[in-house]
Amino acid sequence: MTDRAGSTLDKERLVIALQSILPSQAVIHETEALRPYECDGLSAYRQMPLVAVLPENQEQVVQIMQLCHRYETPVVARGAATGLSGGALPLADGVLLSLAKFNRILDIDPTGCTARIQPGVRNLAISEAAAPMGLYYAPDPSSQIACTIGGNVAENSGGVHCLKYGLTVHNILQLKIVTMAGELLTIGSQSLDSPGYDLLALMTGSEGMLGIVVEVTVKLLPIPQRAQVMLAAFDDVERAANAVGEIIAAGIIPAGLEMMDGMALRAAEDFVHAGYPTDAAAILLCEVDGTNEEVSAAAMRVHDLLLAQGAVEVRTARDEAERISFWKGRKNAFPAVGRIAPDYYCMDGTVPRKRLAEVLTTIGHLSSEYGLPVANVFHAGDGNLHPLILYDANLPGELKRAEDLGAEILELCVRVGGTITGEHGVGHEKIHQMCVQFSDQELGQFRALKKAFDPLGLLNPGKAIPLPRHCSEYKALGKEVLTAPGSREEARG
Amino acid sequence: MKRACDKSAELQEAVVSAAALSRPLNLTAGNSKSFYGGEIQGMPLALDGHRGVVNYEPKELVLTARAGTPLHEIEAVLAQQKQMLAFEPPHFGNRATLGGTIACGLSGPRRPYTGSARDFVLGVRIINGNGEILRFGGEVMKNVAGYDVSRLMCGSLGTLGVLLEVSLKVLPIPECEVTLVQERSAAEAIAVVNRWASQPLPITAACYDGLKLYLRLSGEPEAVTAGKSLVGGTEAPELNRIWFEIREHQYAFFNSGAPLWRLSLPPQTPPLELAGKQLIDWGGAQRWLLSDAPAGTIRNAVEAHDGHATLFRNAENRNDVFHPLAGALNSLHLQLKRAFDPKAIFNPGRLYPDF
Numbered sequence: 045m046t047d048r049a050g051s052t053l054d055k056e057r058l059v060i061a062l063q064s065i066l067p068s069q070a071v072i073h074e075t076e077a078l079r080p081y082e083c084d085g086l087s088a089y090r091q092m093p094l095v096a097v098l099p100e101n102q103e104q105v106v107q108i109m110q111l112c113h114r115y116e117t118p119v120v121a122r123g124a125a126t127g128l129s130g131g132a133l134p135l136a137d138g139v140l141l142s143l144a145k146f147n148r149i150l151d152i153d154p155t156g157c158t159a160r161i162q163p164g165v166r167n168l169a170i171s172e173a174a175a176p177m178g179l180y181y182a183p184d185p186s187s188q189i190a191c192t193i194g195g196n197v198a199e200n201s202g203g204v205h206c207l208k209y210g211l212t213v214h215n216i217l218q219l220k221i222v223t224m225a226g227e228l229l230t231i232g233s234q235s236l237d238s239p240g241y242d243l244l245a246l247m248t249g250s251e252g253m254l255g256i257v258v259e260v261t262v263k264l265l266p267i268p269q270r271a272q273v274m275l276a277a278f279d280d281v282e283r284a285a286n287a288v289g290e291i292i293a294a295g296i297i298p299a300g301l302e303m304m305d306g307m308a309l310r311a312a313e314d315f316v317h318a319g320y321p322t323d324a325a326a327i328l329l330c331e332v333d334g335t336n337e338e339v340s341a342a343a344m345r346v347h348d349l350l351l352a353q354g355a356v357e358v359r360t361a362r363d364e365a366e367r368i369s370f371w372k373g374r375k376n377a378f379p380a381v382g383r384i385a386p387d388y389y390c391m392d393g394t395v396p397r398k399r400l401a402e403v404l405t406t407i408g409h410l411s412s413e414y415g416l417p418v419a420n421v422f423h424a425g426d427g428n429l430h431p432l433i434l435y436d437a438n439l440p441g442e443l444k445r446a447e448d449l450g451a452e453i454l455e456l457c458v459r460v461g462g463t464i465t466g467e468h469g470v471g472h473e474k475i476h477q478m479c480v481q482f483s484d485q486e487l488g489q490f491r492a493l494k495k496a497f498d499p500l501g502l503l504n505p506g507k508a509i510p511l512p513r514h515c516s517e518y519k520a521l522g523k524e525v526l527t528a529p530g531s532r533e534e535a536r537g
Numbered sequence: 538m539k540r541a542c543d544k545s546a547e548l549q550e551a552v553v554s555a556a557a558l559s560r561p562l563n564l565t566a567g568n569s570k571s572f573y574g575g576e577i578q579g580m581p582l583a584l585d586g587h588r589g590v591v592n593y594e595p596k597e598l599v600l601t602a603r604a605g606t607p608l609h610e611i612e613a614v615l616a617q618q619k620q621m622l623a624f625e626p627p628h629f630g631n632r633a634t635l636g637g638t639i640a641c642g643l644s645g646p647r648r649p650y651t652g653s654a655r656d657f658v659l660g661v662r663i664i665n666g667n668g669e670i671l672r673f674g675g676e677v678m679k680n681v682a683g684y685d686v687s688r689l690m691c692g693s694l695g696t697l698g699v700l701l702e703v704s705l706k707v708l709p710i711p712e713c714e715v716t717l718v719q720e721r722s723a724a725e726a727i728a729v730v731n732r733w734a735s736q737p738l739p740i741t742a743a744c745y746d747g748l749k750l751y752l753r754l755s756g757e758p759e760a761v762t763a764g765k766s767l768v769g770g771t772e773a774p775e776l777n778r779i780w781f782e783i784r785e786h787q788y789a790f791f792n793s794g795a796p797l798w799r800l801s802l803p804p805q806t807p808p809l810e811l812a813g814k815q816l817i818d819w820g821g822a823q824r825w826l827l828s829d830a831p832a833g834t835i836r837n838a839v840e841a842h843d844g845h846a847t848l849f850r851n852a853e854n855r856n857d858v859f860h861p862l863a864g865a866l867n868s869l870h871l872q873l874k875r876a877f878d879p880k881a882i883f884n885p886g887r888l889y890p891d892f
Contacts, residue, residue, distance in 0.1 A: 153805075154735060155731050155732070155735065155805045156731070156803055156804060156805045157734060157735050177735070178735065178736070179735060199681060200681045200685070202679055206678075206679070207678065210652065210656065211679065213656075213685070213688070214652060214656050223865075227865050229865055229866060229869070230863075230866075231866075233801075233803075233843055233844070233845070234803040234843045235801040235802050235803055235822060235843065235844045235845065236648065236649060236653065236801060236804075236819065236822045236823070237642075237653065237692075237801050238801075238845060239845050239847070239859045239860040239861075239862060240859070240862050240866065240870055240888070240889075241689060241692070241693055241697075241870060241873060242642070242655055242688055242689055242691060242692055242693075243689075243866075243869070245655055245685050245688035245689060245691075246684060246685055246686075246688070246689045248685065249681045249684070249685055250684055250685075251681075254684075266734075266735055266736050266737040266738075267737065268737050269737045289596040289597075290596075292596055292597075292598060293595060293596045295619060295709035295710075295712070296709075297708065297709065334737065334739070334756070334757070334760055335737060335738075335739070335759070335760045335763050335764070336763070337757070337759030337760055337762070337763045338739075338756060338757045338759050338760035338763075340759070341757050341758075341759050342757065394677040394678070394679050394680060395677065396594070396597055396599075396676060396677060397596065397597050398594065398596060398597060423679070425678075426677070426678040426679045427597075427677055427678065427679075428677075428678070428679045461675065461676060461677075462675070462677050463675055463677055463679075463680040463681075463682045464682050465680070465681050465682050466677070466679035466680060466681065467679055467681055468681075469681055470681070470682055470683070474682075478682065478683065481682055481683075482682075482683060483671070483672075485667075485669040485670075485671055486671045486672065486673065486683070488669075489665060489669070489671055489686070489876075489877070490683050490684055490686075492876035492877070493684055493686070493873065493876050493877075494684075495872075495876060496869065496872035496873045496875070496876045497869070497872075508683070509683065
C-alpha cells in the first residue's frame with residue numbers, strides 16, 4: 045500500500061531461492077508458462093508476474109512468505125481466478141502465489157455441521173461432498189462451479205441465496221492464514237466466537253491484502269426439505285422492483301429473490317432455454333424454502349402478492365427439473381450476455397432496495413447517453429445490481445467508454461446511499477471509486493489497518509485501497525483524463 | 538422517551554482534547570454492562586446523550602440509530618412493524634444502549650440459529666483515536682468496499698473507537714413461537730440437540746438447565762406444528778418466558794454470588810466435568826458455569842475442546858476476564874489497537890490489561 049522500494053532480489057536469484065522451497069515444476073518463471081497467470085476473470089487488465097509458485101502445503105507457504113518478506117518481494121494470491129475486479133492481477137516484480145494445489149476437503153463433521161477444507165476447493169464441491177449427509181454450504185456465487193472457497197473468503201462472496209443465508213462472513217468459523225511475515229495464525233475457532241477482536245470478520249472480504257488463507261472451516265446447513273421457485277413476469281421494470289419491497293414488507297424472507305431485465309432474460313433464454321417469457325420487460329425469480337408445510341404456505345402468499353403487485357404472469361416450477369431450469373437461466377446470465385456482444389463489462393453496485401426503480405431508470409438514460417447497451421441482472425432481495433455493459437474492445441475507444449459508463453453507474457450507487465461493490469470486490473478495477481465512497485480520513489484508517497498486518501505493504505499492493513495521491517489525481521483531473529481505472533502504471537503505487 | 542439528540546461534535550471535541558493530552562477515556566452509556574471486562578482508569582465520557590433512531594426502513598430490513606439510543610426504545614420501534622433484532626441481545630438492565638450492546642457483542646438464545654450481533658451489523662460511524670469521524674459499511678446488505686471495520690467494532694469493548702451510529706439488519710418477528718420441555722440427562726440433551734441441528738427443523742433456541750431440555754420452535758405456524766411432532770416434548774405457553782429469563786440472567790440458576798464463567802465451545806462437546814453448576818445454552822455452544830475453580834483449570838478444560846472461557850461476572854480479578862491470546866495473535870491485536878487508537882485513550886484495560 046505504500047510506495048514500496050521493490051524487491052531486493054533479481055529474478056534469477058528469486059527463482060533459485062524458491063526452488064529450494066518447492067519442487068522445480070512448482071516454480072514457473074518462463075514467459076509462455078506464466079501466460080495463464082496474467083489475468084483473472086476481469087481479462088481487460090493483464091500483467092505477467094515475475095514468477096508464479098504452486099505450493100501444496102502450509103509449510104511451503106510459510107517459507108515462501110518468509111523469503112518474500114526478507115527480500116521485500118510483493119506477493120499476490122490467486123485461487124481459481126474467477127474474480128471480476130482484477131483482485132488477482134499480478135505484479136511485474138512480484139510473486140503470484142497460486143493455491144490451486146490446496147484442493148482437498150480435509151474432513152466433514154456431520155454432527156457439528158462443519159467442514160474443514162483447503163482454500164483451493166471449489167465452492168460447489170463442498171455442497172456436493174456434504175450432500176450425502178443431508179448438508180450443504182449456503183453461499184452460492186454464480187461462478188460456484190469454478191470459484192474456490194479461498195477466493196470466496198477474500199471477496200466475502202454472496203450468491204443468489206444470501207438474503208436468507210448470509211454471505212461468506214456468516215458461514216465460516218475458522219481460518220488458518222499465513223501473514224506476509226510468514227507466520228501461521230489461527231483466526232476464529234470451531235466454537236461460535238473467539239476471544240479478542242473479530243479478526244474473522246476482518247479477514248473476510250479483505251481481498252488478499254491481510255494474509256494468505258491456507259485453510260477454512262465452514263458451517264454447513266441442513267438441506268431444506270423443499271424449495272419452491274416462482275417466476276413472475278412484469279411488463280414494467282419499476283413494478284417488478286416495487287414488488288421486491290412488498291414481499292419483504294409482508295414478513296417473508298425468500299431464500300432467493302432475483303431480477304433480470306428484458307435484455308438479460310432474452311439472452312439467457314436464447315442460451316440455456318430456461319423457459320423464460322421473452323416478451324417480459326423484467327422477471328423476478330422468488331424462491332422460498334423450508335419444511336414442506338412452510339413452503340406451501342409461503343409459496344401461496346408470494347404468488348398472490350406478485351399478482352397483486354401487477355405481475356402479468358406468475359409461474360410456479362412444477363418440479364425440481366423446472367426449478368433447476370429457472371435458476372440455470374439466472375446463473376448463466378453473464379455468459380449468455382457474453383454471446384450477444386463481443387465483450388461485456390460487469391458492474392457490482394448495491395443500492396437501498398427502495399431506490400432500485402430510480403437507479404434502473406438512470407442507468408437506462410446513461411446507456412443511451414454513452415451509446416452502449418446495458419443488460420441488468422440483480423440480486424434484487426439485497427439491492428445488489430449487476431449491470432452488464434456491452435461493448436466491442438476492437439473498436440477504438442469503446443473499452444474506455446464502457447469504463448467511464450461503469451464509473452458513472454458506481455458513483456450513482458454511492459449517491460443514492462449504496463456502495464461501489466456488493467460482492468466482487470474493489471480489486472484493481474474500482475480503486476478510483478473508493479475515493480468517491482470514502483473520505484481521505486477513512487482511507488487513511490484502512491491504510492493504518494493494513495499496516496497492522498503488513499507493515500511493508502507487500503501483500504497484494506496497489507489493490508482495494510487507493511493512495512492519497514490516487515484520489516487527489518482522480519478528483520482533480522476528472523476521470524476523462526485518466527486512462528483505465530487504475531492503469532498498469534497506477535497499480536505500481 | 539427522551540428527545541433525539543446529535544452530540545457528534547461535542548464527543549469529537551472531547552476525543553480530540555483527550556488525544557492531545559494522551560488522557561485515557563472511560564466510555565460509558567447506560568452502565569448496564571459495566572460489570573463486564575476489565576476495570577478502567579479513565580475520564581468518563583458519557584455517550585447516552587447521543588441518541589435517536591436516525592433511519593428505519595422496514596421494507597429494507599435496516600435500522601440506523603445513534604449509539605446512545607436505549608435498546609428497549611429500538612426494540613419497541615421495531616415491534617410496531619413486527620420486526621426484531623434477531624440476535625436477541627441481552628439488556629442486563631433497562632438502561633442498556635445500542636452502542637453498549639454492539640461494543641460488548643453479546644447475543645441471546647437465538648444466536649446459534651439466526652446469527653450473532655456482528656452478523657447483523659451493516660455499518661458504523663465512529664470517532665477514532667485521532668478524533669476523526671469515520672463511516673464504514675452502510676445501510677445495504679452487501680458491501681465489500683474496504684475492510685470490514687463495522688464488524689471489527691462489534692465486541693471490541695470500545696477499545697478501538699467511539700461508536701456514534703450503528704446500522705443493523707433486522708428481521709420479521711416469527712409468526713408463531715412455542716417452547717417444549719423434555720426430561721434428559723446432560724449428555725443426551727447435547728446429543729439430541731446437535732442431531733436436530735443437522736436437520737431442517739425450525740429450532741431457534743435450545744437450553745439445558747441441569748434437569749430439563751427446553752426447545753423453542755419459531756416460524757410459520759405450519760412449520761412449527763410439523764417441527765413439534767418431530768422433536769416431541771411437553772408444551773406450555775408460560776414456558777416462552779424462560780428465554781427472556783435466561784437471556785437476562787434472571788433465571789434461578791444465575792442467582793448466585795459465585796464467579797460466573799461463560800464457556801464458548803463447539804456445540805457437540807460432551808458435558809464438561811468442572812466443579813460447580815452449569816447451564817447449557819446455544820444448543821451446547823455456550824455454557825454458563827458458576828464455579829470457584831481456579832481460572833487456569835477452567836481455561837485448560839475448555840481449551841482441550843477448542844473453546845475459550847470468559848469470567849463474565851463476579852470476578853475477583855478483573856484483569857483476567859478474557860481468555861489469553863496466543864503470542865502472534867496478541868501482537869496483531871496490539872498493532873490493530875495502535876492503528877485505531879495511537880494514543881491509547883479508549884478504554885485501556887477493558888479488554889486486555891496490556892491495551
